[in-house]
Amino acid sequence: MMEEIVLRVVETTGIEKGIAQKTISIIFELLRDNCPQDKVQQLIDKLPGIEISASETPSGGGLFSRGAVLGGAMGAMGALGKLTSTGLTMGDVKKIGVEVLGYSREQAGDELVDEIVSSIPGLSQFI
Numbered sequence: 001m002m003e004e005i006v007l008r009v010v011e012t013t014g015i016e017k018g019i020a021q022k023t024i025s026i027i028f029e030l031l032r033d034n035c036p037q038d039k040v041q042q043l044i045d046k047l048p049g050i051e052i053s054a055s056e057t058p059s060g061g062g063l064f065s066r067g068a069v070l071g072g073a074m075g076a077m078g079a080l081g082k083l084t085s086t087g088l089t090m091g092d093v094k095k096i097g098v099e100v101l102g103y104s105r106e107q108a109g110d111e112l113v114d115e116i117v118s119s120i121p122g123l124s125q126f127i
Contacts, residue, residue: 002021002024002049002050003049004103005024005047005050005099005100005103006020006021006024008099008103009023009024009096009099009100012095012096012099013092013095013096013099015088015092015096019086019087019088020096022086023083023086023088023093023096024050024096024100026079026082026083027079027096027097027100028044028050029079030078030079030120030123031043031116031120034119034120035116035119035120036115036116036119039112039115039116039119040116042108042112043104043108043112043113043116046107046108046112047104047107047108080093083096101113101117
């Protein structure tokens, strides 16, 4: 399944396959570290093969965690920084985000994906 989403991102954006894999991993790291863990796990269970690298400083995230609003917003900014450091433009980041979320919606449903996205303040402006 990871290969399918990578190829969709490559086709949509024209970026290299390796960069597509890295950006997808960064997006899912952001979700893992800043969203309700039960919701993220439900999503991951519906997307077998999604690769998420180990985070150096996982926040444990979630709506009810201490500092979740600030942490989520800072997490989104940190992810944006990682994405743009790969040479992507804001337009590329938005295209990739739309594609990854579109694929996630197809596999896991709108409701679950909307809950996850809405748990990170400001994320919707980047995707």
